[in-house]
Amino acid sequence: MANFAGNDRPRKMRVHREREKAAQQQRSASQSEASGTPTQQGPPQTPSTQQPSPMYGYMPNPGQIRVPRGFDQAEHDRLYTAPVPSADKSLETATREAEAEWADISHAFDVYFESLGPDYAPLSPEHMSPTSTPFGPALYYRSYSIACVLIMYYCGRIILERSKPSMPPVAMAAVGMAAPSTAQYAITIGRICAGIQPIDSSVALNPHHGAALMDSCMGLFHAGVQYREQGQRGWTVTKLRDVARLTGWQTSALIASGCETAWLKAAEAGKGPPYTRTMNSNAKDDRVAGRGRDPKSFEHPPKDNNDRRFIAVNAGTRVYWAIGLLGVEEDMKNMNIT
Structure with missing residues (x-):
């Protein structure tokens, strides 16, 4: 279940971006019709500088990870084959496969409970x-x-x-x-x-x-x-x-x-x-x-650690309650975690 949720996150991000793009185009079209200005054809202009992507969901996107050679498996020992990234598939195909995999996991839960x-x-x-x-x-x-x-x-x-x-x-x-x-x-x-x-x-x-x-x-x-x-x-x-x-x-x-x-x-x-x-x-x-x-109120210097001179502990710098787990969308955008 956790593996599915992690693998399906990029596809959900694609759906989220497509919906935002469609909503933006609809607003632009409505404003153009109201003002009588013809709508601009072609893809929307994007800024040249790439902004850090916000964090959505349960954990930040770690990006491309390269496993050290010592932890890699030989082909004959490989028990798991990584799925094809959803970015390399059409959104319809990736969604259809995600729904089928989710249904299989849900069925496994049913079988487990009945057993x-x-x-x-x-x-x-x-x-x-x-x-x-x-x-x-x-x-x-x-x-x-x-x-x-x-x-x-x-x-x-x-x-x-x-x-x-x-x-x-x-x-x-x-x-x-x-x-x-x-x-x-x-x-x-x-x-x-x-x-x-x-x-x-x-x-x-x-x-x-x-x-x-x-x-x-x-x-x-x-x-x-x-x-x-x-x-x-x-x-x-x-x-x-x-x-x-x-x-x-x-x-x-x-x-x-x-x-x-x-x-x-x-x-x-x-x-x-x-x-x-x-x-x-x-x-x-x-x-x-x-x-x-x-959360910024906890970004203060470490408190007195009872004269533990070689240990610096600042409890305020730890995860602020469950904000990384259950933060709302605005919190994620303000954090600017890539």
Whole structure:
């Protein structure tokens, strides 16, 4: 699935550019008709200087990569043949092949889920008392490992829907467009995560339970960014911070902050309901404490590192929450990453 999403990105960029070109020509034609000026024939003029291309989607385009000779494979050992780049095919052919490959991957997900068997079914109410959550009754399974497997399965389903050939290359735009088809998956992830959460958050966790809570965070992140109800959003942020407090895995608190950032970005773009931050002002990490919303506000000199004179660490220079993963189109253009 990840390989498909990466290979299909150049084709989506071609579709995006073709649509922008068509829209620009349509606007020019409309303006010319209104002013009575004949439209200009021929291809549009482009500036002589090439501007750096913005980043669309989940990661920047690495460009042409040359593998070192030591990592190359001999022809008789080569198990994978790289596909023909979509730029060398017509857009119609590349799109048709991408849709067929996506359908095959979706079918593989179906086969996998159908092969899990009854041991992966949720426990009935007679084995575990139902717990009410903003997503519905919590789902419990025979083991934490089974619950985590299913969280990753539904997370993969969400990513697969957002990677459809018909989706835009911008990740945050794909989140909104795919929301109707991924809504049930996101709700199911919330119900499974609720079943993993400890009933009493003041009781110490055993390592197996703590590991399951940490493993569930990534699935809750991919599902949480599309939650729209305040109850579901509040539950997600609270539980993610509980994981950070109970396990010491502070990445969970950053995931909670990333969800809040995604909700604010969606509201600012008019694609979601309003949201108010609930940051932890006492947190040591500036990103968790909310001591600045602009990424440039974190580009300050390193803080006191407790006299570690030979180590320079600036937490602000790390990836600003999930902006590289779920930034809106304007953010990508401002970053100017080639």
